[in-house]
Amino acid sequence: MVSVAEVSDASLRTPLAEAESALDDGDYAGSVRQSVAAYCRLIELRPDMIIAPRFAHSNAPPQLGPGGPGGALGGVGLAGPRPWPSDHGVRFAMEEGDKPSLTFAKERFTLSEAATYFEYTLDMVLRAQRKPAE
Amino acid sequence: MQLPRPLDSEQWHADDEHKMVQQTLEQIELADRLGFDYVFFVEHHFLEEYSISSAPEIMLAAAAARTRHVRLGHGIIQMPPRQNHPARVAERIATLDLVSNGRVEFGTGEGATTTELAGFGTEHSEKKEAWEEATRECLRMMSETPYPGYEGTYFSMPERNLIPKPLQQPHPPVWVAAARRETAMIAARLGMGAIGFGFETPEEADERVARYYDLIRRCRAPIGKAMNPALVTVGNMLCAETDELAVERGLEGAQFFGFSLGWTHGPVQHGHDHVYREFRQRRTAQAAAAAQEPTDESARALYRAGRRGLFIGSPDYIRNNLCSYEQAHMDAVLFFVQCGPRQHEHIMESMELFGKEVLPEFVDRHTVQQKWREEQLDGVKFPINSSI
DSSP, rough: OGGGGGGOOOOHHHHHHHHHHHHHHHHHHHHHHHHHHHHHHHHHHHHOOOOOOOOOOSOOOOOOOOOOOOTOTTTOOSSSOOOGGGGGGGEEEEEEETTEEEEEOOSSOOHHHHHHHHHHHHHHHHHHHHHHOO | OOOOOOTTSOOTTTTTTHHHHHHHHHHHHHHHHHHOOEEEEEEEOOOOTOOOOSSSHHHHHHHHHHOSSSSEEEEEOOOOOTSSSSHHHHHHHHHHHHTTSEEEEEEEEEEOOHHHHHHHOOOOGGHHHHHHHHHHHHHHHOOOOSOOOEEOOEEEOOOOOOOOOOOOOOOOEEEEEEEEEHHHHHHHHOOOEEEEOOOOHHHHHHHHHHHHHHHHHHHHSSSSSEEEEEEEEEOOOOOOOHOOOOOHHHHHHHHHHHHHHHHHHSSOTTOOOHHHHHHHHHHHHHHHOOOOSSSSSHHHHHHHHHHSOOOOOOOHHHHHHHHHHHHHTOSSEEEEEEOOTTOHHHHHHHHHHHHTTTHHHHHHHHHHHHHHHHHHHTOOOOOOOOOO
């Protein structure tokens, strides 16, 4: 089962455990801070896990194929991992020199926003663990 | 309800939208007769050629009058209050539940595209918080007498008694659109069903289903007065006697769906885009450049499956792929049947064939899934209202 206990790297497991604990206790801002800390550590160790935004017909043409095998809808592979969810209060940007940055756009978060960041980060950490570095 | 612009005309044919609406209702009637469990309608605004389903409550009310058994779902209502005030949502959901004799599924979501959100003045950065606030209060309005009023971030209102109340108590089963992987886990934490749950491998499905139900059991504060533990995935379906015929009838529509979905997330020229024309031009270019099919039989099978997904094919092909979802303990699979230029007659034939040759065995075995669910839900502390 997907869980923080499966994370083998302590420098990732510790902030994720604290993020989950804060989420369960209703400290949503605290949870987001820990998830962000874990994600920053992840992309420091594994910059190949950064996923660029996908939906923009101003750059690469949209995919035509029906996508992956896991229930994906026509053409977009919605089952696969997505970019960092920048819409929910913590913005991801690539700065000059391809340096990633995460910026807090607000101080207060809801359960669903905090859970989004926690689940996303946990998912990406476990994906990285299972996938060799490029 | 997708309506691509004709390639050779600058204008819609005069009755295209009317025809599409009537054909959709015929498809729903057929689904009810065949024993499908659910019909879900999306809600989209201003997304030309991608969807004309901007008033799903009207379509669902029409469907309610023409059907008897099939459950009628919003997949989903855009809940930020600038799109839909939660009091109006509560009133429409309750009334539809009375009209349909208690068959409503209350699917909720944030909305996604700039075209839609900005059309109503909702910021991307606000939509998740607005969804959570509005959904929670809407469920209170349906289940409290009176509703005590609320001073919130995205809406406020004084004390009122929202009427009528729905037939299903304390409220219809509540869902959230879960196109993002993490949203299914948010659904679990809030005691909601997740629509659009996806995965890439059966092993991943097992893990995520287990996590979802673990979080359901640990849920401390459901968003409503009753939980709806349920995982539903979505796929594009066209069933025909042979794989080749299914691909011939169904592939282009599936590809247009994906293409037009991607288009909606980019800059658009309202009233001036020609999405289908653009799609056809790029499709032709890609087909010309595509690699030859592998000669090895198993590699070729994988290549073909990758091109068309899991539910465009013969009854055997679709059945085999559905079995993998059944083994992963998906509660239901929703099918997109109408997309792109797919013909109404082919959709009807597809549904008939699926209903006759594939559906019955899964209906018969659903008791196995229900028993598994009972085990997963052992220990859940809150009331459950689920149609699964």
